[in-house]
Amino acid sequence: MSNIGKEQQYYDGREYWEGRAKKYGSSSKGWKAIGLMSGEKYYYEYVDMIDKRATFNFIQIHPGMKILDVGCGVGRWCIAFARRGADVTGIDISEEMIKLASDNMKKEGLDVNLVVKSSDEMDFPDSSFDLVHCAAVLRHVTDPARFRKSCENIVRVARPGGQILLKEWAPRKRKESGTNIHIIGRAYHEYKHTVEREGAFLIREAGVHLWTRLDQAYDTIAAKLVPILKSRSGCRGESIETKEFMEVNYPGLSRLFQLGRRILISMSKPVELYLVPLRPFGALCDSRLMLFQKR
Ligand SMILES: C[S@@+](CC[C@H](N)C(=O)[O-])C[C@H]1O[C@@H](n2cnc3c(N)ncnc32)[C@H](O)[C@@H]1O
Secondary structure, three states: OEOOOOOOOEOOHHHHHHHHHHHHHHHOOOHHHOOOOOOOHHHHHHHHHHHHHHHHHHOOOOOOOEEEEEOOOOOHHHHHHHHOOOEEEEEEOOHHHHHHHHHHHHHHOOOOEEEEOOOOOOOOOOOOEEEEEEEOOHHHOOOHHHHHHHHHHHHHHEEEEEEEEEEEEOOOOOEOOOOOOOOOEOOHHHHHHHHHHOOEEEEEEEEEOOHHHHHHHHHHHHHHHHHHHHHHOOOOOOOOOHHHHHHHHOHHHHHHHHHHHHHHHHHHHHHHHHOOOOOOOHHHOOEEEEEEEEO
16 A cells, blocks of 8 residues: 555555556456456457447547557557557556567567556656547546646646547446445546646547446345355455356356346447447446547
8 A cells, every 4th residue: 555645545556557467467468458357258359349449439540640548558559559550659557567568569560669657657748649548547546646647647748739538437426436445436527627627628528338337236236245155155365356256166156147247238239339429328328438639
């Protein structure tokens, strides 16, 4: 834990993400390497497909365009941007993530500038990039001071007239993340106000991943069920992932959960592909794309 806030302690992002990178980072080049660990192959492929579709519907990438990907992980977005001819820089708080990202760029034959750097400490000159992209990162910057500094930097390094694309867990109203100290459910307007205060204005927004809303029913059941099952089987290890625990101890139930998820995801697919960028469907989503333009 770092001790930045006097009243409240926040987790140490560098240590946490380094640990995750070492544990999962080499599992794929995509979302699986850094995302939730509770899903199956179809889940990661689906999330990645919807993310890419929504993103490239929002922004146009031109050859030579200068793009900064903040919190690039193992390079999922760096690959997508560089393949479209952009001049890409990726930063990440974790050294291991950057190492894996650079291995992935080599495998892809892509030339991307990768730097170990956290969003609140980045020191690129002002107005360096045409687009600053930041997906699923700021939700993990739980410390309010670091969050504000990160937003300040993100706007600062974008050129006037340049764009900033955030993809965040940004529900209409702030949501509690329960016992998970690594994520924060800031409301959509908190992102909007913080970025706008730094000198960029929101030009477009849309919800993505309606099914995560539906999926919460499963999470609620699991949150109640898993501790009971753990104590029944004498497993007190907090560190064991729910998915691993269920697969080992309750394989039948685990398969049933996965099947339920799969059905929910398949059911919401047509809505997500065609209707979610439109209101009111997008308003039902907690995951949101927010496109800003710097003044
Ligand atoms: C959920 S992953 C998302 C990775 C990538 N953006 C993607 O969509 O595939 C979050 C990433 O942000 C990085 N990260 C977390 N806090 C950060 C910070 N303050 N500055 C830079 N990177 C950070 C983590 O190391 C991790 O790679």
